[in-house]
Amino acid sequence: MDFGLTKEQQELRAKVREFAEREVKPVASYNDENEIFDVDLTLKMSKLGLLGMCVSEDYGGHGLDVLSYIIAVEELARVDGSTAATIAAHNSLGIGPINDYGTEEQKMRYLPRLCNDRLWGFGLTEPTAGSDSRGTKTFANPVDDKWIINGSKMFITNSATSISMGSTIQTISGEVNGKPEFTTFLIENDTEGFTQKPVNRKMMWRASNTGELIFNNVQLDNANMLGARGQGSHIMLATLDSGRLSIGAMGLGCAQGAFEMALAYSKEREQFGKPICKFQAVSFMLADMATKIEAARGLLYKACRMKDLHLPFGKEAAMAKLYCSQVAAEVCDNAVQVMGGHGLLKDFDMERFYRDQRILQIGEGTSEILRIVISRYIGC
Numbered sequence: 001m002d003f004g005l006t007k008e009q010q011e012l013r014a015k016v017r018e019f020a021e022r023e024v025k026p027v028a029s030y031n032d033e034n035e036i037f038d039v040d041l042t043l044k045m046s047k048l049g050l051l052g053m054c055v056s057e058d059y060g061g062h063g064l065d066v067l068s069y070i071i072a073v074e075e076l077a078r079v080d081g082s083t084a085a086t087i088a089a090h091n092s093l094g095i096g097p098i099n100d101y102g103t104e105e106q107k108m109r110y111l112p113r114l115c116n117d118r119l120w121g122f123g124l125t126e127p128t129a130g131s132d133s134r135g136t137k138t139f140a141n142p143v144d145d146k147w148i149i150n151g152s153k154m155f156i157t158n159s160a161t162s163i164s165m166g167s168t169i170q171t172i173s174g175e176v177n178g179k180p181e182f183t184t185f186l187i188e189n190d191t192e193g194f195t196q197k198p199v200n201r202k203m204m205w206r207a208s209n210t211g212e213l214i215f216n217n218v219q220l221d222n223a224n225m226l227g228a229r230g231q232g233s234h235i236m237l238a239t240l241d242s243g244r245l246s247i248g249a250m251g252l253g254c255a256q257g258a259f260e261m262a263l264a265y266s267k268e269r270e271q272f273g274k275p276i277c278k279f280q281a282v283s284f285m286l287a288d289m290a291t292k293i294e295a296a297r298g299l300l301y302k303a304c305r306m307k308d309l310h311l312p313f314g315k316e317a318a319m320a321k322l323y324c325s326q327v328a329a330e331v332c333d334n335a336v337q338v339m340g341g342h343g344l345l346k347d348f349d350m351e352r353f354y355r356d357q358r359i360l361q362i363g364e365g366t367s368e369i370l371r372i373v374i375s376r377y378i379g380c
């Protein structure tokens with residue numbers, strides 16, 4: 001599994017796997033069942049070094065490469081999708097844009113806390129603007145030296161917990177040549193007129209926080225602007241390229257965990273006087289799972305290495321996200337098949353994996369949108 005990884009990357013995998021088995025696995029099912037966002041667990045992950053993994057040590061981060069971060073997300077997802085989602089969304093979507101586009105002042109104000117004990121959301125999606133992010137309706141109106149923000153955001157991960165500090169939001173700030181101008185702002189949760197509400201009763205990632213954000217005449221300064229006026233769409237879409245690597249990691253980890261469960265079960269479960277893995281119909285399903293997981297890992301790690309080498313990686317990230325989420329769906333479906341009726345009981349983790357994988361083909365670009373992105377890259 002660890003072909004081509006450095007000693008440090010292998011050690012990181014072992015460390016996160018041990019943590020996930022010891023700290024995450026025992027609480028994952030309970031938190032899922034009861035829709036608990038686990039603050040204690042999140043702070044323990046911070047102590048392990050999982051917040052601000054790729055941020056420079058100058059801002060309180062851990063200065064790791066992208067592949068190391070992706071391995072950590074993969075290992076968490078091997079045990080629990082919700083926990084992996086908290087870490088993935090925070091590092092890629094929450095911290096990423098501030099780290100990449102923030103001024104020195106913004107980085108010093110936010111990154112040390114976000115690498116330690118606070119979370120940050122990424123507010124692109126709105127009730128009427130999902131795949132079509134240019135359909136944003138949240139408006140930033142310039143009045144004197146302030147910006148007045150009105151509108152709302154939907155489905156924003158990590159935005160509405162007791163340790164959420166704020167969110168990055170895309171707004172329409174005017175019009176240029178008859179087209180909307182998009183500008184991105186950093187908004188802290190205690191800003192007057194800004195409210196955050198948790199979105200509950202999800203099918204999956206039930207222990208991950210999802211929030212609805214409402215802006216009612218919120219006043220922001222130029223100091224809240226991330227990047228330049230009119231650069232908003234670029235910042236949000238570039239952030240999604242990186243975010244797709246971590247959704248890929250969640251698909252890979254989820255598939256790996258489901259495969260391991262199905263394999264172990266197939267060796268123990270006996271029917272017709274022998275373990276079910278001895279039936280070719282079952283062993284071939286497991287062989288296909290193992291093969292697809294290896295292919296997914298190769299594609300994802302290649303995309304991460306390209307990013308680490310500062311090469312363009314948008315096409316590979318889209319392919320990795322598309323393929324890893326598809327593999328997670330296929331592996332979870334077949335893993336339930338291998339486990340028969342037991343795979344459908346909440347007493348087994350498999351049932352949770354089967355639900356958790358479903359978001360991966362929707363969040364951060366649906367599979368349909370990713371195929372559009374990839375088809376543009378290949379010149380269609």
Ligand SMILES: Cc1cc2nc3c(=O)[nH]c(=O)nc-3n(C[C@H](O)[C@H](O)[C@H](O)COP(=O)(O)OP(=O)(O)OC[C@H]3O[C@@H](n4cnc5c(N)ncnc54)[C@H](O)[C@@H]3O)c2cc1C
Nearest residue numbers: 122123124125130131155156157362363364365366368369
């Ligand atoms: C748990 C959860 C967490 C999330 N976290 C965040 C977050 O942190 N930040 C954030 O900004 N968003 C977040 N999202 C939102 C997520 O990114 C969107 O759900 C996703 O982008 C799809 O948008 P939509 O749900 O509005 O679907 P729609 O865009 O309405 O799509 C519905 C269907 O139409 C298809 N479709 C749409 N346009 C086209 C087209 N041009 N061609 C072909 N098919 C098309 C889609 O593929 C899909 O099948 C989250 C969502 C969930 C469920």
